[in-house]
Amino acid sequence: MTHLIRNITSNTSFRSKKDETILQAALRNGHLYPYGCQSGACGACKTRLVHGTVKHLTRDPGVLSDDERAGGLCLMCQAVPQEDIEIDVKEIARAKEIEIKTLPTRVRKKNLLCEDVIQLYLSLPSTQKFEFLPGQYINILLKDGKERSFSIANTPAQAKKQGLELHIRIVPGGVYSSRVKEKVAVKDILRIQGPFGTYFLRKNEKQPIILVAGGTGYAPIKGLIEDAIENELNLPITLYWGARTKADLYLDEQAKHWAETIKGFSYIPVLSESTEGDNWTGRTGFVHEAINNDLPDASGYSVYASGPPVMVKALQDTFSNNGLDNEFFYSDAFDYAAANE
Ligand SMILES: Cc1cc2nc3c(=O)[nH]c(=O)nc-3n(C[C@H](O)[C@H](O)[C@H](O)COP(=O)(O)OP(=O)(O)OC[C@H]3O[C@@H](n4cnc5c(N)ncnc54)[C@H](O)[C@@H]3O)c2cc1C
Ligand code: FES
Structure with missing residues (x-):
């Protein structure tokens, strides 16, 4: 019916x-x-x-x-x-339709970004066109019918040359992420489906942008920043990256480089469990607390937040309490699959 x-x-x-x-x-x-x-x-x-x-x-x-x-x-x-x-519902305007496809990809490169984050580059078939908006995610289709979602960390122009970039955190006991660590190798074929989600830059909004990453929530944010650079967006951008320890800021140098070279770009890393060995003199605590402190009036911003669901929820509450119009809060919560999925 x-x-x-x-x-x-x-x-x-x-x-x-x-x-x-x-x-x-x-x-x-x-x-x-x-x-x-x-x-x-x-x-x-x-x-x-x-x-x-x-x-x-x-x-x-x-x-x-x-x-x-x-x-x-x-x-x-x-x-x-x-x-x-x-x-x-407010429908999202888009320049053109993007087709959701199921494709085989080949692992082109595999790097360890820090102790528990792996960077994969997946080459796309040369005969197939795979379109996406930076910030969207793909599902890796597993043999037993399960699937796992991962955000794309680069732009379509970069993906054409390097392959799709993913940052995968190895979750202790995690069915798929531990397999990525031990079993997935260069030249392996991975079947993917996508792109999915509506986490991408709203380029028509001309207000300052706050980006907040928690852990590997940095992956889609990297895509958003590189999209803004390619399109010369020219808006003030503040990137907050919340992590446990200094080592978890696995592309810290890249973020610092953007802050040094891009006009209007600021970078604020925040550590929640810095160790003595970190010699950390930067911000500490939870990232939503740092933002609450820095932005008592959050009206007039566009906010993009990605990472653990609990962080995304805390940010939504913080921004909402501080006057952000909910319409301008975009998020990607890295929820994990239910036990049997
Ligand atoms: C839209 C979307 C985008 C995502 N993008 C990324 C990404 O770019 N990078 C990335 O690393 N992950 C990302 N994820 C999470 C990813 O899809 C998997 O859930 C994650 O890799 C764990 O899968 P697994 O099979 O290893 O663990 P599972 O076998 O599914 O989990 C085993 C158990 O570990 C625990 N667990 C799993 N994940 C977490 C967690 N994040 N926090 C706390 N406990 C957990 C749970 O108790 C779970 O039952 C994304 C998720 C979504 C929904
Ligand atoms: S898309 Fe419906 S709750 Fe996440």
Whole structure:
């Protein structure tokens, strides 16, 4: 049974197929709505259900607060229409449609960036065009039907020459990341699908930009910065990078270089567990606390935050309390798969 989905903001309508979520139906019909993890964990796809009923899929939509549920909010990646519905979503404008593809790639290079972060470059087939926006992510498809998401850390122009760049943190006991460390080698074939997500630079917004990375959340942020450089964006950019120790700032020299050479670019690393050996004289604590201290008035900025879900949530609360219009908070929460996924 199909249902009609009407977006009252854009005055557009499309139909969902049986058991399809609002997000799946929207993407299939060429409408780009905000989304991230697609698993009900990041909250990027929250929207207001104006009319009708939906059923949320298996995962408990715990990212919705009681107030949000009471206010009629739903998660588009989890909500399956049960009748014709009306929603209220700001569609994302894009220059052109980008096709989601499934492709074989070959591992071109594998480097250790620090004790527990691996950099992979994946060569794309020369006969296939793979388009993406810097900041988006791909899924690596595993043989047992599972998949793992990784953000692309370079731009399409760079990827054409070097391959897609990924930064993979080795999670102790992690099914896939530990395999990357021990088993994935140069010349191996990895099947990928993508690109996904709506974490990319909104180049039409002409306000100062705050970028916040937590750990390997630096990967998509590196893509955003290199996109801004290639496009001569010319806006003030402040990069905060939150990490545990100095070694975890695995491309610190690169960020420092940008701060020294790009007009209007500042770099503020923040360590939460610096060791004596770090001889750290910089900022300490959690990155959201540093931002709370530096930016009591966050109105008038565009903010991009990526990394662990708990950091992204803390940042969203901090920025919201400090006057940022939620519309200008873009995030990519690196949620991990549920135990059986
Ligand atoms: C949109 C998106 C983009 C992502 N981009 C990146 C990226 O660029 N780089 C990157 O390193 N990762 C990224 N991730 C996370 C990545 O997809 C995997 O979840 C991660 O590599 C762990 O996979 P695994 O198979 O090794 O661990 P799993 O076997 O899935 O996890 C095993 C257990 O380890 C614990 N665990 C797993 N991950 C974490 C974590 N991050 N924090 C705390 N505990 C954890 C959990 O208890 C979990 O049950 C992204 C995730 C999403 C949703
Ligand atoms: S909660 Fe829906 S995309 Fe993350």
